[in-house]
Amino acid sequence: MSGEEKKAREGLVRWGKSLFDRGLTPGSSGNLSVRLDDGYLFTPTNSCLGFLDADRLSKLDGEGRLVAGDPPTKELPLHFAFYQARPLARAVVHLHSTHATALSCLADTDPDDAIPPITPYVVMRVGKVPIVPYTRPGSADVAPLIRDKAPDHPAILLGNHGPVVAGASLEAAVFAMEELEETARLVLLTRGMKVRHLASQEIADLEATFKLRG
Template sequence: MNEGVIRDEIVKWGRSFFQRGLTGGSSGNISVRLEDGYLFTPTNSCLGFLEAERLSKVDASGKHVSGAPPTKELPLHFGFYDRRPNARAVIHLHSTYATAVSCLADTDPMDAIPPLTPYVVMRVGRVPVIPYSRPGAESVRDRIQALAGGHPAILLANHGPVVAGASLEAAAFAIEELEEGAKLSVILRGMTARHLTAENIAELNTHFRLT
């Protein structure tokens, strides 16, 4: 896929997330790994109104090459790229339910999204929560690196979800499934929910192994 097509895809997915209320205002950011660097959504940009030619391009070290200045959240994206060589895209949103789960004091820090449906297991697996740091802090890179090798999705405490995928589409589907899993978990709080069993999860992991 050439760079022009990738730019259009970033614009398309950004608009879709915004129009469906998965991130609002100038929140959220998207990146895609290229052969000669990375494309990022610009700093303080609204995902609903991206322009393909204004997307930020950075080199392999994160140095700004062209376009508008990149999002300040480069460290959280590179935390995934550093540890997941097959990752071609990373998406960070402020979606309501996943962010709510990231704010709950009793959320399991190593398994924030309960296995209520097969698709949350298939697309995101176990989702850990990393401690709060200010948006754009360089320290988040090391925290994500420590977990990203075994987890394609992470919650930033009091901030929201970040997901890596083998393609932009795969990352988009995964972060949407994470939000749906978080929504179910919030709706079902205080009820006696039936979770998938360890055997169910093992079967899913055998047939639909995450990459």
């Protein structure tokens, strides 16, 4: 096993437990993946993120075939669509976090901008978040929907299902997911109030300063 793979296995176990312990995805919901130089690591099907075993993680080759470990999550089409659309992505995080999932269920959530720019950090770490229509969990029907949006959006809400985030590393994807969930909570807390969104020039300043479009 390469040093890269060993580190990725340890990271999946560590971050999975952190997400579960903080109530960001309950039971056996949610799934994580990491792209390796020689394939992919996925959390196994029906696994709880709080109790992952590094040796039983699903190892897939570059063609998506299982080569070691337990059978992978049924959400492979979702993850692979992100990897295909974002060649620099090294990790994908999908959770059923409460507030982001709630936004994905509300009929009046803006499908093109589900997470309004109310803080600089949601702009810096997440960007504009679209919603794709509901598909059955695990269905390959989600893949073209993701491939259509993901080139311009590292974070997407699955309609009536929950958030998905891709990142340049597992840590980056987790941090972006946490920011998305916290901002979704703020959006719901301030619903019906007069909220000041960041102005377009303020967003442009953030994008230019932190090279967010790179």
